[in-house]
Structures are given as C-alpha cells and as structure tokens.
Amino acid sequence: MKRFFLFVTMAGFFFTSCRNDDYYKELRIKKADEHFKKIVERQFPQEKVFNLPDCLEIALKNxxxxxxxxxxxxxxxxxxxxxxxxxxxxxxxxxxxxxxxxEPGASSQSLSTGEQSLVPSKSTEKTVNTIKVEFALSMLDFGLAYFNSVQAEDRVQLSDEQLRRAAQNLILDVTQAYFKVAATQHAVQTTEKLLEMCDNVDTVLMDLTQNKTISPLRALDERKRFITLRKSLMEYRRSYQNSCVELKSLMGYHPAEIIKVNTDCLKKINVIDVPDIDLLERIALKERPELFQLDMEQHITIVEARKTLLMMCPNVRLFVDFTNSSNKFLYNQSWWEAGVRTAYNLLKLPEQIQQYRALDKEADQVDVKTISMAVAVMAQVRIAHANMMEVRERYDLDKRIYDAYNEYLEIAKKNSGQLGNISPIEITRLELETAETAIDRANSLGNYYLAYYRLLNMMGIEAMEQEKLESVIKKVKEEADLELKTIKAKESQQQQVDQQKNLLESKEAEEKQKVKELREDETVIPKSTDVLPEKVKDDSLEKLRKDIGEQIKVIEKKEKREKLEIEKLKNKKFNN
Known part of the structure; x- marks a missing residue:
C-alpha cells in the first residue's frame, strides 16, 4: 500500500510538470492582454510640446x-x-x-579457545537521543568564498557599465528619432500651404492652356515640375508619422499617436566647440564602457586562476562541536570536541595545473582583445569627428543655397509687377523650391546636432563637461611634462656618461704616453752609463729596471681598473 501511494505521488509530480502547446498559447494570450493594458495605461501628455531634454529624461525613466x-x-x-x-x-x-x-546487547568470544569469554551485555539503551552542535571552518572553502565575493563585486561593476552603455545608446537613439521628428514636423508645417498652392497651379495651367496663353508643352513641363515637388513634399508626412512612432516607442509609450516637438533648434545653428581629436581619443580610451567591461572580465579571469591555484592546496578543516546523548551507559553524556582534519586529493593536481594554464592564456586573450577594442574605439572616434566636420560643411552649403533661393524669391516678388517676364506660376514654383531648400537646410542642421551626439556616444560620455575636459587636459599635460623631464634626464645622464668616458679615454691616453716614455728611457739609460765602472753600472741598471717594471705593473693595473669602470658605464647606459 505504501508503494502504491509513493508511485501515485511521483506520477502526479511528473505529469503536473509537463506542459503542452495549448498551455503556452493560453499563457501567451493572458500575458499579451496584461502587457497591452500596462502600455496603454501610461498617460501621454497630448498637448505638450517636447524638447530634447524632456524626451531623454522620459526615455531613461520609462x-x-x-x-x-x-x-x-x-x-x-x-x-x-x-x-x-x-x-x-x-x-x-x-x-x-x-x-x-x-535490546542492543552483545557478547564476546575468545580468540584462543573459541569459547564465550563474557556474558552478554549492553552499552546502549533501546531508545537514544543525541544532540550535536558543530562549528567548522574550512580554509579552502573560505578562500574560494572570498574569491567568489571578489568576482561578484566585479560583476556588479560590469553590470553597472552595461547599464551605462545601454543608457548612452538609448540617448543616441532618442536624439536621432527626435531630430527626425523635428525635421519632418518642420517640413510638414512648411509644406501644408504649398501643397494647396500645387492644386491651384494645376487649375491655372489648364486655364492658360485652354486660353492659349502658354503652349501645351510648357504647361506640361510646368505640371511635371509641380507634381515632382508635390511628391517630395508629401513624403514628409509619412516620414513624420514613422518618426513619431519610433520616438514614442523609445520613450516607453504606446506608439499610436502624434508627438509634437520644439523645432526652434532648427532655425539657427548653435556652433559646438569640439576639442582636438587627440584629446578626444584619450577621453574615449578612459571613458568607453566596453573597455571597462573588458578590464573587469580580465580581472574575473585572473581571480578564477587564483581559485585554481587555491584548489591545488590541501583542505584544512577546523572544527569544534558539542555533543549530548541520552544514553545512560555512557561515562560522560555531554562533551566538547575540537580538532583539525586535512585532506589532499593528489590525482586532481594535474587537472588543476592544466586549468590554471588555460585561464592564464584566457587572461592574455582578454588583454589582446582590449587592445583591439582600444584601436576600434579610436577609429570610431575619428570617423565620428570627421563625420561631424563633414556634416557642418554640408549645412553651410545647404544654408548658402537656401539664402540664394530666398534672396531671389524676395527679388522676384518685389519686381513681379515691373518685369513682365516673371509670371505668378514661376513665383509659385520658386516658392516651392525655396521651401524644399529650407527643409534640406533644417535636415542638415539636425544631422549636425546628431553627429555631435554620435561623437559623444563613440567617446563613451553623456556630455562635453568642461570640468572633465579640463581634468583630462591637465592629466595629458602632466604626462607630457613627465615624459619631457624623463627624456631630459636621460639626455643629461647620457652627457655625463659621455663626459666620463672621454675623461677616462684621455687619462688612458696619458698613461699610455707615460708608459711609452718610460720604456724609451729604459732603452736609453744603458748607453749613458757606459762611462761608469762595470759593477756600479750593473747595480744601477738592475735597480732602474725593477723600478720601471713596478711602475709598468701599477699603470697596467690602473688601466684594467679604468677599463672595468668604462664597461660598467656602458652597461648602465645600455640598461637605461
């Protein structure tokens, strides 16, 4: 009966844990309804006109x-x-x-005779209750737990950098969508009246053709121009709706309604002062979150290698326990116990050695990957900087075109009554073309601001803070000054070495010259002593030769010592 209940219980757990397709379909439908309600319930301010900081704040929040x-x-x-x-x-x-x-009794048997040596007895009661409290500390487990806490702290920092990078990417996406909405909204507001003018122009052209005021070919050509302009202007409406959907989805709202943004930023350029490209690269290498993440991954790998080294050590376990037993046959029913246990699995050592080698190679791999990422970051910063400069030139060109069209349009309007060759249709067409150049100018200005935010994203910062720039510039100058001082110190040290070398060489040349002169004196002296008596001449010559030999030995020892000093200076120069 017990086996039957056990089998039923296990079967119930097994079958209740299985899920079929219908279950997940119902679950998906239920969650879809819940998620739709959560998204729709977010109240979107209908009449508010958003600027870029408002959009960024809401997006980072929602x-x-x-x-x-x-x-x-x-x-x-x-x-x-x-x-x-x-x-x-x-x-x-x-x-x-x-x-x-x-009864838990037992008897004993003699090994020599094979007979029972003692009467049956017991040392334990039928019912025994034992309480034990044990306090133990494993040194190996403690070390592994410590390294695990270090890795966990690194992973907290890693997740923080991932959050920071996600926020930076979101800022870039929201900025891009915002300027799309601003440019298309500006284009729609500019072209609403002009599209009505296109309809009126078609009617006027048909009347002029029927009245034979203009030729049919010219009327057809003018209609083609107006239809082409109208197509390009009508495309801005659809683009405006798509941009609004994208911006609202990034802000966490239901992407179904139109959003209005402030377009004053597209009326006049706000020139952005960007530092030198070398300084931007240094900031990017210090602030880019991906580089921080790789540094943390490398440290996690190094700590993992240290854990492997720790696993090569024996496990030492310290313990203290207290035991209380209800067995009345025990001499002491309560006692304390303390001890040390040591265990070492020798056959695991080769595996741990290979694991450590693999982790060491992995740390080197992450280091090379970090250098590769640094090169990529520098390339991205340079590309973003060049793109910003190019977009600025494009804006200047579009602005010149718009100013020219606007100037000619004002002149045409003022002189339309005086010059008979400027018709109202041509003025209308010039207005449409001027509006199109104004839209191109606004798009270029929006792309210029977007290029600035893309440069910030490539650098890994949220804004060009003046304090941060000044601190980086100060660090760069300090590093340059330190490097310059190091170079000057090496040059001065090199000069001192050269001076000492020249001095030693000059001394060596002087000593060689003295030795040469002494040797020449040795050859000349016997000729000058021919007039002396034979015995005196031999004694003085022998003494002179001994003195000259001792001086030569002293000079040779000095030469050897000076050569050793020269070699030491050369080695010191090579090491520096």
Whole structure:
C-alpha cells in the first residue's frame, strides 16, 4: 500500500510538470492582454510640446530595455551579498533519535579457545537521543568564498557599465528619432500651404492652356515640375508619422499617436566647440564602457586562476562541536570536541595545473582583445569627428543655397509687377523650391546636432563637461611634462656618461704616453752609463729596471681598473 501511494505521488509530480502547446498559447494570450493594458495605461501628455531634454529624461525613466539592465544590476548586487555570506563558517545542529525493537546487547568470544569469554551485555539503551552542535571552518572553502565575493563585486561593476552603455545608446537613439521628428514636423508645417498652392497651379495651367496663353508643352513641363515637388513634399508626412512612432516607442509609450516637438533648434545653428581629436581619443580610451567591461572580465579571469591555484592546496578543516546523548551507559553524556582534519586529493593536481594554464592564456586573450577594442574605439572616434566636420560643411552649403533661393524669391516678388517676364506660376514654383531648400537646410542642421551626439556616444560620455575636459587636459599635460623631464634626464645622464668616458679615454691616453716614455728611457739609460765602472753600472741598471717594471705593473693595473669602470658605464647606459 505504501508503494502504491509513493508511485501515485511521483506520477502526479511528473505529469503536473509537463506542459503542452495549448498551455503556452493560453499563457501567451493572458500575458499579451496584461502587457497591452500596462502600455496603454501610461498617460501621454497630448498637448505638450517636447524638447530634447524632456524626451531623454522620459526615455531613461520609462524605457523597458533600461529597466532590464537595472534588474540585471540588482540581481548582481544580490549575488554579491550571497557571495559575501558564503565566507561564514559552518554551524550544524543535528538531533538523532533512534529506537530499537529489542535490546542492543552483545557478547564476546575468545580468540584462543573459541569459547564465550563474557556474558552478554549492553552499552546502549533501546531508545537514544543525541544532540550535536558543530562549528567548522574550512580554509579552502573560505578562500574560494572570498574569491567568489571578489568576482561578484566585479560583476556588479560590469553590470553597472552595461547599464551605462545601454543608457548612452538609448540617448543616441532618442536624439536621432527626435531630430527626425523635428525635421519632418518642420517640413510638414512648411509644406501644408504649398501643397494647396500645387492644386491651384494645376487649375491655372489648364486655364492658360485652354486660353492659349502658354503652349501645351510648357504647361506640361510646368505640371511635371509641380507634381515632382508635390511628391517630395508629401513624403514628409509619412516620414513624420514613422518618426513619431519610433520616438514614442523609445520613450516607453504606446506608439499610436502624434508627438509634437520644439523645432526652434532648427532655425539657427548653435556652433559646438569640439576639442582636438587627440584629446578626444584619450577621453574615449578612459571613458568607453566596453573597455571597462573588458578590464573587469580580465580581472574575473585572473581571480578564477587564483581559485585554481587555491584548489591545488590541501583542505584544512577546523572544527569544534558539542555533543549530548541520552544514553545512560555512557561515562560522560555531554562533551566538547575540537580538532583539525586535512585532506589532499593528489590525482586532481594535474587537472588543476592544466586549468590554471588555460585561464592564464584566457587572461592574455582578454588583454589582446582590449587592445583591439582600444584601436576600434579610436577609429570610431575619428570617423565620428570627421563625420561631424563633414556634416557642418554640408549645412553651410545647404544654408548658402537656401539664402540664394530666398534672396531671389524676395527679388522676384518685389519686381513681379515691373518685369513682365516673371509670371505668378514661376513665383509659385520658386516658392516651392525655396521651401524644399529650407527643409534640406533644417535636415542638415539636425544631422549636425546628431553627429555631435554620435561623437559623444563613440567617446563613451553623456556630455562635453568642461570640468572633465579640463581634468583630462591637465592629466595629458602632466604626462607630457613627465615624459619631457624623463627624456631630459636621460639626455643629461647620457652627457655625463659621455663626459666620463672621454675623461677616462684621455687619462688612458696619458698613461699610455707615460708608459711609452718610460720604456724609451729604459732603452736609453744603458748607453749613458757606459762611462761608469762595470759593477756600479750593473747595480744601477738592475735597480732602474725593477723600478720601471713596478711602475709598468701599477699603470697596467690602473688601466684594467679604468677599463672595468668604462664597461660598467656602458652597461648602465645600455640598461637605461
């Protein structure tokens, strides 16, 4: 009967854990309704005119991708806390209760005679309750828990950098969508009246053709021009709707309604002062979140290698426990116990060595990957900077074209009554073309601002803060000054070495000259002593030769010592 209930229980757990397609379809429908209600319930201000800071603030607050990264960061923080708590020692409390159906007695037998040596006896009761409290600290587990906490802290920083990069990418996307909406909204507002003029122009051209005021070919040519302009102007409406959908989805609202933005930023350029490209590259290498992430990944790998080294050590376990037993046959029913246990698995050592080598190679791989990423970041910054300069030139060109069209349009309007060759149709066409150049100018200005934000994104910063720029410039100058001082110190040291070398060489030349002169004196002296008596001449010559030999030995020792000093200076120069 017990086996039957056990089988039914296990089967129930098994079948209730299985899910079919219908279950997931129903679950998807339920979640779809819930999510749709959550999105629609967000109240969107209908009459508000948004500017760029408002859109960025709302997007950073409501965007669901940012919320996902925020949850990842909170998860990593919880895991960090769990890793820190993993360093606590073990504290186990056990209560063992055992009962037998008969007496736990035993007898003994003699090994020599094979007969029973003692009468049957017992040392344990039929029912025994034992309580044990054990406090243990494993040095290996403590070390692994410490390294796990270090890695968990790195992962918290890693998730924070991922959140920062996601926010930067969101800022760039919102800025791009905002300027799209601003440019298309400006274009729609500019072309609403002009599209009505196109309809009127068609009617006027038909009347002029029927009245034979203009030729049919000219009328057809003018209609083609107006229809082409009308097509290009009508495309801005659809583009405006698409841009509004994109911007509202990034802001976390239901992408169904039109959003109005402030277009004053497209009326006049706000020139942005950008530092030198070398300074921008240095800022990017110090601020780009991807480089921080690779540094943290490398440190996590290094800590993992240290864990592998720790696993090569024996496990030392310190323990203290207290035991209380209800067995009345025990001499002491309560006692303390303390000890040390050591264990070492020797056959795991080769595996740990290979694992450490692999992790060491992996750390080198991440280091090379970091250098590759740094090169890519520098290239991205240069491309973004060049794009910004190019877009600025494009804006200047579009502005010159718009100013020329606008100037000619004003002249045509003023002189339309005086010059008979300027017709109202031509003025209307000139107005449409001027409006088109104004839209191109506004698009170029929006692209200029967007290029600035793209440059900030490539650098890994949110804004060109003056304090940060000044601090970076100060650091760069300090590094340059330090490098210049190092170069000057090496040059002065080199000059001193050269001077000492020249001095030693001059001394060496003087000593050689002295030795040469002494040797010449040695050859001349016997000729000058021919007039002396034979015995005196031999004694003086022998003494002179000894003195000259000692002087030559002293000079040779000095030469050797000076040569050693020259070699030391050369080695010191080579090492520097």
């Amino acid at each position: 965007n669901f991708d940012i919320k996902v990264y925020e949850l990842k960061e909170s998860i990593s923080k919880e895991r960090r806390t769990a890793a820190l708590l993993g360093m606590l020692p073990d504290l186990n409390v056990t209560n063992d209760l055992s009962a037998r159906s008969n």
